[in-house]
Amino acid sequence: MADSTNRPARPQRLVGAWWGPAVGLSALGFYASATVPGDAPTREIFFNVPDGAWAVYAFLAALVGLLIFGFVRHASLWSIGQPTPGALKEIPSRLKNTVRLGMAQDKVRRDRYAGIMHWCIFSSIVVLTLVTAQVAIEADFPVSFLHGDYYLFFSFYGDLFGVIGLIGVGMALYRRYFAQMHRIRWDERLEDHLIIVGLGLVLLSGFFVEAARIMVTEMNQHPDWARWSFGGFTVAKGIGVFGFEDHQMLAFHAYSWWFHVAMAFGWLALIVFTRLDHMFFAPINAFLLRTDSPGRLTKIENIEEQEVFGVGFIQDFTWKQLFELDACVRCGRCTEVCPANIAGQPLSPMHLIQDLKAHLADVGPAIAQHRHEFSDPGREVSSVALIGDVIKDETLWACRTCGACVQECPVMIEHVPTIVDMRRYLVMSEARIPATAQAALENLEMRGHPWRGTALERTTWMEGLEEVPMFDGSQEYLYWVGCSGSLVERNLPVTKAVFRLVKESGASFGVLGQEETCNGDPARRLGNEYLYQILAQQLVETFKSKNVQKVITNCPHCFNTFKNEYPQFDGNFEVIHHTEFLAGAMQSGKLTAKHPVAANVTYHDSCYLGRINGVYDAPRQILEMVPGTNLTEMQRNLSKGLCCGAGGGNMWQEEVGERRVNHVRSEEAVRTGADQVISNCPFCIQMFEDGVPAVHPEEEGRMRPFDVAELLEKSVFGETAVAGERSS
Amino acid sequence: MHIVVCAKQIPDPETPPSAFKIDAATNKVIPAAGISPVLSQFDGIAAEAALRLKEAKGGKVTVISLGAESAQAAIKQVLAMGADEGVLLKDAAFDDGDSYTTARTLAEAIKKLGDVDAVFCGRQAADWDMGQVGLLIAEELGWPAAIIAKGVEATDTGLKIQRVLADGFETVEAPLPAVVTVSNEFGEPRYPKLPQIMAAAKKTVTAWGAGDLGLDPGSVGKAGARLQLQKLFIPEKSGRVELIEGDTPQEQASNLIKKLQADKLI
Numbered sequence: 001m002a003d004s005t006n007r008p009a010r011p012q013r014l015v016g017a018w019w020g021p022a023v024g025l026s027a028l029g030f031y032a033s034a035t036v037p038g039d040a041p042t043r044e045i046f047f048n049v050p051d052g053a054w055a056v057y058a059f060l061a062a063l064v065g066l067l068i069f070g071f072v073r074h075a076s077l078w079s080i081g082q083p084t085p086g087a088l089k090e091i092p093s094r095l096k097n098t099v100r101l102g103m104a105q106d107k108v109r110r111d112r113y114a115g116i117m118h119w120c121i122f123s124s125i126v127v128l129t130l131v132t133a134q135v136a137i138e139a140d141f142p143v144s145f146l147h148g149d150y151y152l153f154f155s156f157y158g159d160l161f162g163v164i165g166l167i168g169v170g171m172a173l174y175r176r177y178f179a180q181m182h183r184i185r186w187d188e189r190l191e192d193h194l195i196i197v198g199l200g201l202v203l204l205s206g207f208f209v210e211a212a213r214i215m216v217t218e219m220n221q222h223p224d225w226a227r228w229s230f231g232g233f234t235v236a237k238g239i240g241v242f243g244f245e246d247h248q249m250l251a252f253h254a255y256s257w258w259f260h261v262a263m264a265f266g267w268l269a270l271i272v273f274t275r276l277d278h279m280f281f282a283p284i285n286a287f288l289l290r291t292d293s294p295g296r297l298t299k300i301e302n303i304e305e306q307e308v309f310g311v312g313f314i315q316d317f318t319w320k321q322l323f324e325l326d327a328c329v330r331c332g333r334c335t336e337v338c339p340a341n342i343a344g345q346p347l348s349p350m351h352l353i354q355d356l357k358a359h360l361a362d363v364g365p366a367i368a369q370h371r372h373e374f375s376d377p378g379r380e381v382s383s384v385a386l387i388g389d390v391i392k393d394e395t396l397w398a399c400r401t402c403g404a405c406v407q408e409c410p411v412m413i414e415h416v417p418t419i420v421d422m423r424r425y426l427v428m429s430e431a432r433i434p435a436t437a438q439a440a441l442e443n444l445e446m447r448g449h450p451w452r453g454t455a456l457e458r459t460t461w462m463e464g465l466e467e468v469p470m471f472d473g474s475q476e477y478l479y480w481v482g483c484s485g486s487l488v489e490r491n492l493p494v495t496k497a498v499f500r501l502v503k504e505s506g507a508s509f510g511v512l513g514q515e516e517t518c519n520g521d522p523a524r525r526l527g528n529e530y531l532y533q534i535l536a537q538q539l540v541e542t543f544k545s546k547n548v549q550k551v552i553t554n555c556p557h558c559f560n561t562f563k564n565e566y567p568q569f570d571g572n573f574e575v576i577h578h579t580e581f582l583a584g585a586m587q588s589g590k591l592t593a594k595h596p597v598a599a600n601v602t603y604h605d606s607c608y609l610g611r612i613n614g615v616y617d618a619p620r621q622i623l624e625m626v627p628g629t630n631l632t633e634m635q636r637n638l639s640k641g642l643c644c645g646a647g648g649g650n651m652w653q654e655e656v657g658e659r660r661v662n663h664v665r666s667e668e669a670v671r672t673g674a675d676q677v678i679s680n681c682p683f684c685i686q687m688f689e690d691g692v693p694a695v696h697p698e699e700e701g702r703m704r705p706f707d708v709a710e711l712l713e714k715s716v717f718g719e720t721a722v723a724g725e726r727s728s
Numbered sequence: 729m730h731i732v733v734c735a736k737q738i739p740d741p742e743t744p745p746s747a748f749k750i751d752a753a754t755n756k757v758i759p760a761a762g763i764s765p766v767l768s769q770f771d772g773i774a775a776e777a778a779l780r781l782k783e784a785k786g787g788k789v790t791v792i793s794l795g796a797e798s799a800q801a802a803i804k805q806v807l808a809m810g811a812d813e814g815v816l817l818k819d820a821a822f823d824d825g826d827s828y829t830t831a832r833t834l835a836e837a838i839k840k841l842g843d844v845d846a847v848f849c850g851r852q853a854a855d856w857d858m859g860q861v862g863l864l865i866a867e868e869l870g871w872p873a874a875i876i877a878k879g880v881e882a883t884d885t886g887l888k889i890q891r892v893l894a895d896g897f898e899t900v901e902a903p904l905p906a907v908v909t910v911s912n913e914f915g916e917p918r919y920p921k922l923p924q925i926m927a928a929a930k931k932t933v934t935a936w937g938a939g940d941l942g943l944d945p946g947s948v949g950k951a952g953a954r955l956q957l958q959k960l961f962i963p964e965k966s967g968r969v970e971l972i973e974g975d976t977p978q979e980q981a982s983n984l985i986k987k988l989q990a991d992k993l994i
Contacts, residue, residue: 309922428922438919446766447740457744514762530922 041225042147045139047213048250049257053139059265070272074326077364080371081319085298090291097291101412102283108410111333117171121199124165125279128206131158152228159210159231162203169200183332187354191274192330198267205260211235212253216246281327282411288320289412293564294403295612297420300529310424310527314360314386315367321418325357327411334405334415339643339665340398344658347398349405349415352391356418359390387422387430394656396422397434401525401648402607407639423527433526440652441528444535448517449483450652458486459513461495468499471510473547477502477581479509480562483518484682485554490689491682497713497722498554498578504716505585509552515542521561526649533569536561540571550574552581556609556681563613577609579680579708583618586625593715596628601711602674603631604665604688605641606681619680619708626715632672642668645691646683666691670703677705729787729845729882729904731778732838733811734865735771737795737802738855740764748962755960767802770850772917774910775806777880778848779918785882787845788812792837794822794830800933807928808920815841819937821945826955829948831864836941838869845904846887851876851911862909872902878913 046052100106105122109115134154138146146154173196175181184192210232218226219236226233244252270276290296300306311317334349335341341348363382384390396419405415426432433441440450461481462468471478479502485495502509520535543551551573553559563575576584585591603623609615616638623631636642645661655661666688669677677688688705696702714722740763747760759765778789791806793799794817803814817837825833838844847869852859859875866873878897879890886903892911902908920928938945945951972987974980988994 304926307923427919431919431921433919435916438916441919446764447742453742455744455746457747460744460746530925 041149041151041222043151043213043217045135045146047217048253052257052261055258056136056261059261063265063268066269066272070277074277076368077360078319078322078326080315080364080367081317081322082315084288084318084320086291087288087320093291094287094289097289097412098283098287100286101289102286105410107408107412110408110410113171113175114331117168117175120164120168120171122168124161124168124203125199127157127161128165131161152225155225155229159207159229162206162231165203166200169196169203172196173200183336184330186332186335186348187330187350189330191270195267195270195274195276198263198270202260202263202267205256205263207231207235208256209253209260211239212249212256215239215244215249216253275329278327278329278411281323282329285324285327285412288323290414293613294406294414294416295560295564295608296568297417297524297565299533299568300424303530303533309428309529310426311418311421312387312425312429314356314363316425317418317421321414321421322360324411324413324418325353325360328353328357328413329411330354331410333408333410334413337404337408337640337642339400339402339404339645339661340657342642343645343655343661343664345398345656345661346392347395352395352419353413353415355390359384359386387425391422393426393432396426397437397653398650398656399423399648400607400643400645400650400661402643403612404607404640404643407611420525420527424529425527427527428530434653437526437649437653440649441523441526441531444518444520444523445531448535449487450518450522451483451487454487456487456489456492457514458516461486461492461499462513465496465499468513469510471512471546471548475508475510477507477509477550477552478543478546478548479511480551480553480558481511481516482553482555482558482682483516484686486516488682488686490686491554494682494685494707494709495554497707497709498552498582501582501585501591501709501713501716502552502578505582505590507581507585507590512542512546517542519558519561519566521557521565522649522652524561524565525647526652536566536569536571540566540569543571543573548573550576552576552578554578554682556606556613557683560608560613577613577615577618577680579609579619579622580615582709582712583621586622591712591716593622593626593712595715595718597626597711597714597719598628599676599711600630600632600674601676601678602634602669602672603637604634604644604669604677604679604684605638606679606684607641607643607647609680610641611639619678622708622712623678626711629711629715632674634668634672636668644679644681644684644687646687651683651686660691660694662687662691663694667695670696675701675703676711677703678708678711679705680708682707729781729785730841730843731781731787731789732841732844732847733771733775733778733789733791733806734834734847734849734861735775735791735793735799735802735806736768736850736853736855737765737793737799738768738853740766741769741854750960750962752961755957757960764801765798767805768850768854770852770854770910770912771802772806772809772850773912773914774848774850774908775809775811776917777877777908777910777914778846779810781846781880781882782810790815790841790844792817792834794818794833803933804928804931805920807931807933808925809918810920810924814931814933816933816935817937817941818935819939819945819949821938821943821951822949824950824953825948826953827858827860828864828954829952831861832868832952833938833941833943833948834861835865835868836943837936838865840936840941847871847905847907848880849907849909851909859909862907866907869905869907871905871907873907873909874900874902875909876911877908878911880908880910880914 105118108118134146138144176184176192176196210229214226214229214232214236271279308316328350330350332350335351338347338349387393399416399419401416401420403416439452443452444450469475479499481495484491517539518535519539520532523535524532551562553562553575556577559575559577562573566573582591586593601623603620605611605616620631623629642665643661644665669688670692679685679688685705685707692703692705739757739759743760743763747763749758749760750756751758775791782789789811790813791803791811792815793803797818799816803816807814815837817833822833838847847865849862849865862875863873874889874891876892877889878892881888883901886901887906887908888899888901889908891898891900892913938948972980972984974983
């Protein structure tokens with residue numbers, strides 16, 4: 001997703017750089033091995049456990065075998081998927097993602113508590129694995145470095161990260177069993193308890209082993225060494241109260257050593273059977289993450305020659321999409337931010353991914369076995385249909401394609417393309433569509449716009465304005481009004497405002513008027529890729545024939561489609577949203593917000609301008625520059641903003657579920673106490689027009705929705721000038 | 729069972745009022761710029777009824793349209809829904825006809841197809857709303873007709889049709905061959921599946937002129953029409969506001985009632 005999470009941007013790199021010190025410390029050790037004298041501090045490896053060495057290597061061999069077994073088993077399931085175009089291209093940015101998202105875990109930290117907890121556990125496991133590896137090298141390789149100052153330091157940071165790990169485990173236990181936090185319990189399984197309790201026992205038993213060893217060795221001979229192992233030392237002091245004999249402690253040491261080693265390997269074996277596998281799959285999935293814009297859906301190449309449209313069977317997904325299913329850790333972050341889920345509608349991205357994963361495990365092995373027999377349309381191997389049984393139709397239709405789930409997913413799962421792929425199957429192969437969405441698609445096909453029953457023409461908004469220049473290729477900008485901007489009554493004042501402001505700025509521009517047709521975005525999001533491609537190709541041709549170079553769009557959806565998706569059709573234009581243009585014009589002094597507009601406003605980030613394309617600042621800059629206007633942010637804002645409910649073709653659907661998304665969002669806007677909710681998108685404005693009265697029935701003092709441009713128009717031209725314009 | 733669906737392409741009923749223009753001199757509708765003609769919605773429903781019958785009983789569906797070359801689009805739309813063949817009746821001689829000449833021309837085409845068991849039409853074309861053509865086809869062919877159907881099913885001997893009446897429904901049976909006109913109560917037409925859209929795009933539509941149907945050009949189109957259009961005009965809309973006097977809402981209400989009674993509106 002587009003960057004910029006919370007403003008002001010804070011440098012966060014240091015937190016992620018856990019491995020810097022760890023690797024540095026280890027390097028220091030190797031350096032120290034060459035320099036320290038012979039009788040320096042050290043300890044006996046496999047002290048008191050003469051059979052320990054073979055046991056450890058036997059466990060290790062079993063673990064490696066298990067890991068290979070698990071990987072092969074998974075890989076055979078991924079392999080039933082389709083090719084993933086470009087998965088191995090752009091390696092540098094993929095490696096960057098692997099480090100930034102997979103190792104530094106930028107997304108995990110979007111939840112502060114979870115971020116700290118996860119860092120504690122993660123860094124502890126990594127450092128303690130390095131610690132163990134150093135012990136193995138010391139024992140079985142012809143080098144020796146665990147002595148002298150480095151040994152003491154080694155003891156110190158080993159214990160430090162043991163304690164850090166326990167802090168993480170404590171935070172996890174608290175969160176799972178005591179905190180009022182539900183998302184991690186939405187799909188809770190036995191393994192979740194095993195993982196966290198198991199890790200706690202591994203770490204604790206480690207301290208007990210160390211303490212027992214210290215008590216019978218260093219405590220008497222070199223207490224100054226022992227202090228460096230501060231964790232074990234403290235435990236040793238505690239046990240010391242009971243006054244056990246040395247031989248008792250030796251026996252205790254042996255038992256706890258075996259317990260610790262068995263627990264540690266047992267816990268690592270969980271990687272094969274539980275979601276702990278994310279420690280490998282998450283960084284790999286970060287590597288596989290798309291390198292292009294999240295606003296772009298995949299193009300079905302040569303669509304007229306295809307026999308399969310979208311995904312109707314599990315093996316129609318790409319192998320990357322199947323791989324992702326295994327990366328899911330059931331953390332519930334996606335579902336927690338999903339607008340459909342928040343409104344009690346039948347979509348939970350986490351459950352969708354888990355249901356697909358279970359279905360893959362169910363039918364995948366048979367498909368893998370008979371791969372070549374299932375290449376024709378009668379490909380079912382299961383009486384359970386992927387779409388309809390495993391994933392319900394209404395689940396797919398509830399998606400707003402707002403990208404909140406993708407934004408939050410700490411293991412970089414891309415839910416939206418997966419959902420749209422299944423919609424494609426529903427629409428193109430099965431023709432199974434909610435009636436109102438079907439009407440919108442038919443309208444696109446028949447009339448080139450989705451607004452069934454509109455009484456307006458594409459030129460209606462021009463009435464009452466001074467001459468509107470038509471674009472003829474000689475102007476710098478094409479002002480793209482869009483279907484909503486011209487055919488929906490409420491959006492006409494926005495179109496006029498943008499027009500007047502762009503004109504006032506002195507820019508050279510024109511409009512297409514009757515020659516505008518829908519760019520296809522609703523068709524693509526609703527799953528009719530075929531219709532989308534027809535509309536897109538047509539419009540790319542129109543743009544090229546008119547020599548369009550730069551486009552100002554009214555609507556963030558047009559903006560996203562032109563900017564991110566038209567390059568798939570060889571349409572490369574410089575596209576800006578009207579808020580970007582207007583903010584730029586104000587900064588360069590071409591527009592001046594001179595009249596004060598006394599308003600308390602809140603600002604709603606539309607998904608396709610904000611989260612998906614990263615334009616958060618331009619609209620806010622405009623609001624800041626309008627004198628008298630005071631902005632109060634909603635609790636969910638910027639990249640965590642909540643969809644208005646209209647995205648993904650839901651503008652044209654009946655909502656199924658407890659509440660409507662726009663009512664939820666309207667409530668959040670009303671709660672700020674602002675008297676205007678300002679947005680940048682014709683759909684958002686319509687959703688608020690409907691939603692605000694529903695949650696605030698009294699007309700008195702009711703909040704009103706406006707576009708940024710409407711507010712700015714009042715400030716640039718004066719309120720009376722605007723009102724006069726309207727009534728004419 | 730071989731069912732023929734008669735489909736008409738009409739000016740888009742959703743043309744914005746401001747874009748709807750007529751030429752008073754020729755009494756014709758001026759096609760609105762940039763607004764494509766569409767399949768009459770009732771004919772889409774008739775096609776849906778025919779296709780459901782085909783799915784239940786087997787057979788084939790042929791779609792026939794009388795119109796200009798652009799009516800190919802309407803035919804392709806019904807083919808994409810699942811019809812098997814398409815026929816376009818296109819001839820300058822057919823232009824500017826009335827319900828009678830349209831029905832006559834369609835009936836000749838149906839005769840020429842030969843083995844037709846049933847003809848399904850929309851209850852009326854959504855442009856002129858005459859509702860004549862279905863009945864007149866039945867008359868021309870000498871077949872029974874059941875109009876304004878909300879349900880059609882095949883029986884062993886013919887068709888069982890549920891008809892919409894002003895005050896309810898009635899169920900009638902008709903032997904085959906028969907003509908049925910289908911109403912919007914039947915349900916929505918299906919959304920075409922993409923493979924069928926592709927297949928429809930590849931199908932060739934048979935084109936027949938007056939000669940192919942053995943029709944004398946003087947008996948069809950404008951020459952054969954029995955109905956004469958006197959005047960085509962857009963009614964002028966005007967509004968007038970009268971405020972009802974009264975000091976209290978009760979008084980206003982009673983004044984309103986008096987006024988409505990005086991105007992004989994209640």
